[in-house]
Amino acid sequence: MAKVLIVDDDRDLVDVTRLILEREGYEVVSASNPDDGWETVQEEEPDVILLDVMMDSEDDGFVLAQNLRKDGCKIPIIMLTNIGRVTGLDFGIDEEMVPVDEYAEKPLSPKNLLALVRKYAK
């Protein structure tokens, strides 16, 4: 079964997402900031990355996505964030600044979450 990496600093959200995905048989690994996320990508080679934007860290999810793509990483990235609601602005996929495969605003229902992961997991 496919391996999913969740990069998010919200422990509760990581736990709930893990529960939903593991029930469906996915293997789940997690990281709480972009630096750990980078390490985990190298070590675990996940099939899909669920990526938050605003984390309690120096860098944000945009930076991790940009760095992964610059490094040649082709793993599908699903950006899950509430930055649009917090900032009142529109965000979406952008080849240079938001180089992700899907962009979705939190909260996401379990059904929609699974549909997205299924779409990208091998």
Add this chain to the structure above:
Amino acid sequence: MSAINTSQIRDEIKRVNGGAFDGNRAKLLPVLQHLQARFGCISGEAMQEVADAVGLRPVEVEEIISFYSFLRKDAAGRFIIRLCRTLSCDMQGKQRVANQLESELGIRFGETTPDKLFTLEYTNCMGMCDQGPAMLVNDRIFTHVTPEKVHRIVTECRRQFGEYQTGLVDFNPNIRKVGPILTGISEAEAGLRRALRMPRSEVIGEIRAAFLRGRGGAGFPVSTKWQIAAAAKGANKYVVCNADEGEPGTFKDRLLLLDFADKVIEGMTIAGYAIGATQGLIYLRGEYTFMREELEESISNRRKKSLLGQSIFGKEDMVFDVDIRMGSGAYVCGEETALIESMEGKRGEPRNRPPFPVNTGFMNSPTAVNNVETFVNAALILDKGPEWYKQNGTAQSTGTKLFSISGDCISPGIFEFPLGISISEVLEEAHGEDAKAVQIGGASGQCVPRSGFERCISFEDAPPGGSIIVIGPDRDMLDVAENFLEFFAEESCGQCIPCRKGTQVLLEGVRLLRRGDCSLEYLARLRKLSASMKIASKCGLGQSAPNAFMGIVDHFQDELLGRRPKE
């Protein structure tokens, strides 16, 4: 004003933006500022005409005029004399100058002479704290004012005063210590040239690698601000340079705007490229009107050299231009959401956060608002690289910073120090070693007593605002507190009660303490009020207004408890 007829007013309105406003009130403040400059006030009739032109109701125009201290409904004297009443000028003999002005003109502050020649007012910090007392005569700034000079200035004004228009008198740039920023600043456009050869994300990457934090005081990571503005979608994005340097005791941006405007605009252009903005705006405080002409000339020269406008450096898709917006005498507009409100032609009242201005900014578009010094730092980082920048400072507070030092010291002026420097080292440089306290970061900053002079000025320890006011051994700390609280009570925008009322009650409390009429029980209540204000006020002004009071209560109890009630 009665002699002004409607067609004259309409003609003047048309001079701003060709009179085409299309319901866009963003040009409201420029129109009002123009009418004020032209006619000396904005009459009821003028309000009606402006309202018609911009598509507002007259009362909506009036509420703007009533908010900004430099706009007025009633005619003032031909010469408006505004004396700075901020602490640093106070320490240098403001009161003697005030007395001389009142006796010379035969009026009190807030009044106009019967011949309508002079209006006398106080104003808050004019950014001349190192050469006070300072005073404005219309747009002209006089420094080192003495009672003798008051007589000469008033006499000159009475003699048809042709020369008294704009500019600086007896001004000294007062650069006391330079470092890598001020010495590296001369290499023209190298940062912009290098930035334009990089992808946008790498430009932000350079700023991130340097760990540049905002130089306005809050220290927010610049790369995060730019990153979010760059990632957000928006047909129009804006870069705003916050040149509303109104924090008492702060005058470092004065130097950058006067002598290094090109580097400021270069930094703005780099930011524009990084976030994908095509328009930059410099929000210049009303007290710095005398700088406007030179800034406009810098902008115009850059356009001629293709450093602004279309195809910058021949890069076809690189379009960026800069415009100046003037403030009109409101300290709170230095707060970035209030600044954006003001640029949109509204009262400069802070917005609730979130959303933060990096996203819902000017005209509801992604906007990166940064301090003047931040843009200069950004331009140099792109020129010389993050490693060069990080040679100075600490892990969390990289680089050097400009400080405005004033008050009870022998060498006031502008100093460039590496972040992480101790307060005692700073005092040694400014020759103020015998100080009993320093106020770091202006009125809203913090008061550090002598016992804390080994603390480091950095984001990890004593946060570096732009200014340090040295408080000498003979200074009464209650004078300091009263000065700051008068300032906050005056500058509170009045939107939220904790700030509006709290500043007044604290000011009254300090006056009670001075008279020896404040019981310990009431002092305890004032402390509780201060704590509440810090939590409940809407913006940084109200949240930081009690700092000076709390600092004195915490560190100078002897001075408070030593007061005896009057007989």
